[in-house]
Amino acid sequence: MGLPHMLLARPLMAIMDSEKAHGRALLALRITSATGLGRLMLRVLYRPKAVPSECFSMQFPNPLGLAAGMDKKAEAMIGWDQIGFGFIEIGGVTMEEQDGNPKPRMFRSSKHGALVNRMGFNNPGSQKIAQHLAKVRKPTVPLLLNIGKSKITSLEDAHLDYATTVERCEKFVDGFVINVSSPNTPNLRELQKDEDLARIIKAVQTHSGEKPVLVKISPDLGNAQIISITDTARDLGCAGIIATNTTVERPDDSKTMTETGGLSGKPLANRSTEVIRLIADHTDGGWPIIGVGGISNADDAWEKITNGASLIQIYSALVFQGAGSVKSIVNGLDRKLKAAGLTTLDEAVGIARTGNVNP
Numbered sequence: 001m002g003l004p005h006m007l008l009a010r011p012l013m014a015i016m017d018s019e020k021a022h023g024r025a026l027l028a029l030r031i032t033s034a035t036g037l038g039r040l041m042l043r044v045l046y047r048p049k050a051v052p053s054e055c056f057s058m059q060f061p062n063p064l065g066l067a068a069g070m071d072k073k074a075e076a077m078i079g080w081d082q083i084g085f086g087f088i089e090i091g092g093v094t095m096e097e098q099d100g101n102p103k104p105r106m107f108r109s110s111k112h113g114a115l116v117n118r119m120g121f122n123n124p125g126s127q128k129i130a131q132h133l134a135k136v137r138k139p140t141v142p143l144l145l146n147i148g149k150s151k152i153t154s155l156e157d158a159h160l161d162y163a164t165t166v167e168r169c170e171k172f173v174d175g176f177v178i179n180v181s182s183p184n185t186p187n188l189r190e191l192q193k194d195e196d197l198a199r200i201i202k203a204v205q206t207h208s209g210e211k212p213v214l215v216k217i218s219p220d221l222g223n224a225q226i227i228s229i230t231d232t233a234r235d236l237g238c239a240g241i242i243a244t245n246t247t248v249e250r251p252d253d254s255k256t257m258t259e260t261g262g263l264s265g266k267p268l269a270n271r272s273t274e275v276i277r278l279i280a281d282h283t284d285g286g287w288p289i290i291g292v293g294g295i296s297n298a299d300d301a302w303e304k305i306t307n308g309a310s311l312i313q314i315y316s317a318l319v320f321q322g323a324g325s326v327k328s329i330v331n332g333l334d335r336k337l338k339a340a341g342l343t344t345l346d347e348a349v350g351i352a353r354t355g356n357v358n359p
Contacts, residue, residue: 042083048330063330072123077138086311095150108256145165170207176213181245198232214242217241244268244293272293299332
């Protein structure tokens with residue numbers, strides 16, 4: 001089946017010891033999905049069962065999405081679609097093109113099942129991304145665009161930065177994720193304050209049309225801050241929230257854990273679920289949540305969903321387990337639904353809050 005298949009069949013962690021290797025893996029996926037035979041191969045090898053869900057007035061073939069950061073430049077969207085993701089989040093993208101932080105800036109800890117990155121929103125800028133999206137084939141599943149603030153843009157003008165990206169890209173995607181929670185852009189997290197966040201949301205909504213706008217929040221906020229952000233975003237008509245981004249907290253002081261940047265993977269799992277449950281309880285399950293952070297198997301995914309997540313996303317699981325993690329998680333969710341006597345995934349959302357969930 002050739003090099004592309006070998007790269008895809010192995011866990012990405014085996015080849016992702018540098019950004020260059022990450023780029024080769026994306027290239028392999030893009031090349032494989034460029035032909036009918038390659039797409040068939042990907043579907044046969046990796047595509048899971050259908051576990052349909054409805055959210056944001058859109059249909060999802062399953063609740064598992066690709067988290068932002070894996071495909072920043074939308075290079076392999078058709079490939080992610082073919083291996084069975086229920087939706088895809090590309091980016092983050094900023095108004096201005098930027099190189100990001102100095103290298104090395106990606107680190108892996110197999111011991112913790114965790115990644116640390118301080119990428120710093122490296123991306124071609126929203127003008128080039130829009131031009132790229134205008135030319136390439138769109139995936140068959142919902143496509144979200146993660147948007148951030150350019151490093152050179154002041155906090156006072158941040159709303160204009162976000163709005164410009166949305167204006168340029170609106171016609172090519174199905175929704176937007178406002179990222180004010182990355183720890184890798186100086187002072188970005190300050191934009192989670194109610195008044196700053198409200199200004200950004202309003203500016204974005206002038207260009208987003210009827211397409212859903214979500215906010216992605218930090219797990220490092222206090223619970224009162226999370227509730228305040230939830231109220232602000234919900235009151236302004238945001239479609240939902242993503243819980244959570246990476247954390248600056250560390251499980252210990254081992255070598256990789258002392259690197260600065262955002263931590264993702266297993267150490268984030270409990271806090272992510274806590275934030276999901278906090279938001280679900282506060283909104284009485286009335287506001288969609290996308291759960292992300294430490295999902296590596298169907299048990300993790302089920303915990304997020306039953307505590308209130310309507311949809312879920314993975315990143316680190318792809319690195320440590322490879323493309324087969326998609327089928328494993330989604331098919332596992334299908335089995336859990338049947339074991340719980342439920343007909344649809346939507347029936348499972350938040351059932352741990354009512355005490356009716358099967359362990």
